[in-house]
Amino acid sequence: MKDIYKVSPAPHLHDHTSIPKVMWNVVIALVPALVAAIYFWGLRSLWLTLAGALSAVVTEALVQKWRKLPVSVADGSAFLTGMLLSFNIHAAAPMWLPVVGSVFAIIVGKQVFGGLGNNPVNPALLGRAFLLASWPNLMTSGWIAAKKGAISGMNDLSLIADSLKTIAPKAHALVTSATPLKVAQTLRDSTWVASLTSDPKLNNEITQNIFNNLFDLGTLKALFVGNIGGCIGEVSVFALLLGAIYLLWKNIIDWRIPSFYIGTVFVLTFLFGGIKGSSPSIMLPFFHIFAGGLMLGAFFMATDYTTTPLTKKGRIIFGIGCGLLTVVIRLVGGYPEGVSYSILFMNVMTPLIDRFTIPRTFGEVKK
Amino acid sequence: MRLKTFPGGVHPHDSKHYSSSKPIAEAPLPARVIIPVSQHIGSPSTPIVQVGDEVRTGQKIAEASGYVSIPQHASISGKITKIDVFPHPTGNKQLAIEITGDGQDTWIDLVNDENYLNLSTKEMKDRITEAGICGMGGAGFPTQVKLSPPEDKVIDTVILNGVECEPYLTSDYRLMLEKPDEIINGLRIIMKIVGAKRGIIGIEANKPDAIKLLTQKTQSQSDLSVCPLKLQYPQGAEKQLIYAATRRRVPSKGGLPMAVGVVVQNVGTAFAIYEAVRFKKPLVDRIISVTGAIVKEPHNFKARIGTLYAELVELCGGATETIGKVISGGPMMGFALPGLEAPMTKGSSGLVLFNEQEAKFLEERDCIRCARCVDVCPMNLIPSTIASAVKYKNLDLAEKTGLNDCMKCGSCAYVCPAHIRLVQWIDTGKIRWAELQRSKK
Numbered sequence: 001m002k003d004i005y006k007v008s009p010a011p012h013l014h015d016h017t018s019i020p021k022v023m024w025n026v027v028i029a030l031v032p033a034l035v036a037a038i039y040f041w042g043l044r045s046l047w048l049t050l051a052g053a054l055s056a057v058v059t060e061a062l063v064q065k066w067r068k069l070p071v072s073v074a075d076g077s078a079f080l081t082g083m084l085l086s087f088n089i090h091a092a093a094p095m096w097l098p099v100v101g102s103v104f105a106i107i108v109g110k111q112v113f114g115g116l117g118n119n120p121v122n123p124a125l126l127g128r129a130f131l132l133a134s135w136p137n138l139m140t141s142g143w144i145a146a147k148k149g150a151i152s153g154m155n156d157l158s159l160i161a162d163s164l165k166t167i168a169p170k171a172h173a174l175v176t177s178a179t180p181l182k183v184a185q186t187l188r189d190s191t192w193v194a195s196l197t198s199d200p201k202l203n204n205e206i207t208q209n210i211f212n213n214l215f216d217l218g219t220l221k222a223l224f225v226g227n228i229g230g231c232i233g234e235v236s237v238f239a240l241l242l243g244a245i246y247l248l249w250k251n252i253i254d255w256r257i258p259s260f261y262i263g264t265v266f267v268l269t270f271l272f273g274g275i276k277g278s279s280p281s282i283m284l285p286f287f288h289i290f291a292g293g294l295m296l297g298a299f300f301m302a303t304d305y306t307t308t309p310l311t312k313k314g315r316i317i318f319g320i321g322c323g324l325l326t327v328v329i330r331l332v333g334g335y336p337e338g339v340s341y342s343i344l345f346m347n348v349m350t351p352l353i354d355r356f357t358i359p360r361t362f363g364e365v366k367k
Numbered sequence: 368m369r370l371k372t373f374p375g376g377v378h379p380h381d382s383k384h385y386s387s388s389k390p391i392a393e394a395p396l397p398a399r400v401i402i403p404v405s406q407h408i409g410s411p412s413t414p415i416v417q418v419g420d421e422v423r424t425g426q427k428i429a430e431a432s433g434y435v436s437i438p439q440h441a442s443i444s445g446k447i448t449k450i451d452v453f454p455h456p457t458g459n460k461q462l463a464i465e466i467t468g469d470g471q472d473t474w475i476d477l478v479n480d481e482n483y484l485n486l487s488t489k490e491m492k493d494r495i496t497e498a499g500i501c502g503m504g505g506a507g508f509p510t511q512v513k514l515s516p517p518e519d520k521v522i523d524t525v526i527l528n529g530v531e532c533e534p535y536l537t538s539d540y541r542l543m544l545e546k547p548d549e550i551i552n553g554l555r556i557i558m559k560i561v562g563a564k565r566g567i568i569g570i571e572a573n574k575p576d577a578i579k580l581l582t583q584k585t586q587s588q589s590d591l592s593v594c595p596l597k598l599q600y601p602q603g604a605e606k607q608l609i610y611a612a613t614r615r616r617v618p619s620k621g622g623l624p625m626a627v628g629v630v631v632q633n634v635g636t637a638f639a640i641y642e643a644v645r646f647k648k649p650l651v652d653r654i655i656s657v658t659g660a661i662v663k664e665p666h667n668f669k670a671r672i673g674t675l676y677a678e679l680v681e682l683c684g685g686a687t688e689t690i691g692k693v694i695s696g697g698p699m700m701g702f703a704l705p706g707l708e709a710p711m712t713k714g715s716s717g718l719v720l721f722n723e724q725e726a727k728f729l730e731e732r733d734c735i736r737c738a739r740c741v742d743v744c745p746m747n748l749i750p751s752t753i754a755s756a757v758k759y760k761n762l763d764l765a766e767k768t769g770l771n772d773c774m775k776c777g778s779c780a781y782v783c784p785a786h787i788r789l790v791q792w793i794d795t796g797k798i799r800w801a802e803l804q805r806s807k808k
Binding site (some may be wrong): 006007008009010011012013014015018020021022072114115116117118180254305306307308309310311312315354358360361362363364365 | 780
């Protein structure tokens with residue numbers, strides 16, 4: 001009998017998905033956010049993003065060449081890592097910063113573990129953590145203001161900024177230079193409040209005033225559109241949601257992690273997001289889910305395949321865990337933002353979560 | 368109305384348009400047939416003829432070798448010319464009986480029992496056993512065994528499987544359109560044998576005319592109904608079909624449909640049961656779809672068991688392009704064959720030809736843990752974990768994550784972006800697990 005036809009195990013059909021298709025689709029989904037960044041901060045956002053993405057690609061190719069492995073950079077996974085890393089850097093950062101971050105992310109975050117599919121934590125977030133630990137100043141200060149808005153992008157705050165200039169210079173500095181989350185965090189700091197002026201009553205008044213202006217509709221609008229200071233990738237909630245809808249529609253990400261992540265942050269900040277003397281407001285949770293890197297983190301980083309749970313129940317636990325940690329860091333911890341650390345922490349928990357959430361087989365009887 | 372279905376599953380393009388409009392055509396009598404002694408699940412049958420023997424169509428040539436076994440019959444009249452190993456439609460070579468035809472097609476004596484529905488259940492079962500019928504949807508479990516639930520099991524429902532969820536295949540669909548009364552009478556026989564009060568025919572929504580026709584035919588019979596189902600693979604899998612139609616879950620770890628009071632039979636099997644009980648006709652022919660984008664004239668044949676695939680392809684005018692892959696059965700669970708020299712058997716529902724592009728081999732990469740396999744698995748398993756556990760010889764973990772509950776439907780491998788042969792790894796694991804259990808004893 002002559003063997004003429006291809007023999008392979010069933011199934012003989014495939015839905016034509018592939019790793020490159022998945023990865024490049026995520027890159028496409030990040031394009032609206034990049035466009036928003038260019039709109040608000042200029043072309044430098046694009047150059048920084050490309051610097052990060054391309055250096056990640058080159059690093060991965062070199063490592064694979066050196067290890068005599070097939071070079072797989074065309075699959076877009078390294079490009080995506082570099083792109084996400086750059087998205088965590090602000091538009092005034094030096095050009096070498098994303099390059100160093102990407103090299104670290106690819107080598108230490110990914111290739112030492114065996115490359116795609118074998119890394120324990122999100123390489124882009126690991127790269128960001130490395131940069132933040134090594135060059136905290138470059139990472140957290142020197143933001144440029146959004147071109148189309150006031151300092152910090154919060155129009156209502158800029159209205160009160162002038163009146164603060166002479167009464168409380170420290171408060172003026174805060175509302176004119178910090179990101180919204182930093183402002184929110186600082187207002188919770190009682191020693192900072194006490195140091196504003198010599199009059200405790202006035203201090204409280206100033207704090208309340210800033211607080212009320214921070215958590216209002218104007219701020220929410222600015223956050224939603226992207227008219228604020230911040231990292232390249234987190235600027236516009238609207239642009240990020242466009243990308244997220246694309247990924248959900250293409251069935252590339254699962255709804256569970258983002259929904260439970262954002263939902264947990266929403267509920268917890270509604271309950272605990274106020275400051276002394278403030279009244280509960282629906283503005284609090286909306287501020288917290290729109291501000292900072294939550295949208296970017298929840299839809300694009302906490303949904304990274306390799307570093308998140310396989311099981312459906314596990315993904316829910318993962319989302320809730322991220323939300324809980326983010327809120328704890330934002331409201332209690334020492335950093336204004338907790339998205340990246342909470343995702344990194346939950347990444348490490350993933351094997352354990354998977355282990356304890358093995359689903360019941362169809363038809364399995366409850367024991 | 369929202370159509371019923373089951374959790375999980377995938378939506379491959381059904382590709383049934385190639386052959387769905389082709390009426391069943393009687394294939395010309397083959398000059399030679401090869402009848403494998405194993406066409407079913409269970410022990411192979413034992414040949415009772417010798418080379419040189421003259422046989423008539425329908426004559427028994429191999430007898431059942433145990434309880435879970437079936438006899439085989441000559442599908443043409445002629446002379447036994449060889450008893451040897453021949454290519455088998457599962458891809459390997461197995462013992463088979465070759466008959467060279469005399470062109471006469473002289474049959475054994477058949478009967479025509481007008482009163483067949485009033486036969487005793489024992490007589491009905493005897494006729495089915497004698498006819499050598501096994502499940503004709505593909506798995507091939509001996510039918511008389513399925514129709515003999517233990518005394519203590521109460522069966523209240525018989526489900527006829529007209530789902531045909533495998534892409535391309537249209538043999539069950541054509542049979543439902545062209546032989547609806549026979550199928551319904553087959554269902555009546557099965558219901559009588561197992562004592563069921565209710566009969567359901569499950570059909571997917573991509574066969575609206577079959578749903579309409581069988582609904583009309585069963586309208587006046589209050590204990591029969593047609594259950595239209597949402598298009599979703601693998602709805603034709605027994606446990607999934609039972610859940611879709613009755614919301615009952617067959618227990619895992621080797622549970623059988625009878626545990627939830629259900630017996631499932633394929634519509635083709637029901638037709639064979641009807642013929643066996645009414646005419647005492649052994650299972651010597653069946654409907655088979657020969658189809659694919661490159662088949663010149665796709666057909667639904669009524670062909671004799673043992674007809675060579677090569678002959679069927681020739682009857683379709685061959686292929687319009689170079690053949691890349693030959694699939695015995697459907698493309699999701701069927702076997703890729705190295706050649707066309709294998710014969711069709713009782714479980715051969717289709718023969719699908721792929722061109723070289725469709726047969727392209729996808730390179731396997733490392734798992735990226737995307738969990739698509741988890742999301743589509745109709746059995747709620749973790750296919751990627753089972754596969755890697757088998758790969759790294761951790762059979763305990765594989766078992767814990769569902770190794771032995773996998774029915775190999777292939778949904779996981781169908782959606783895997785890393786193109787991992789998940790089913791093959793799991794199958795390997797099943798074999799190793801079975802070996803391990805045997806060595807423990």
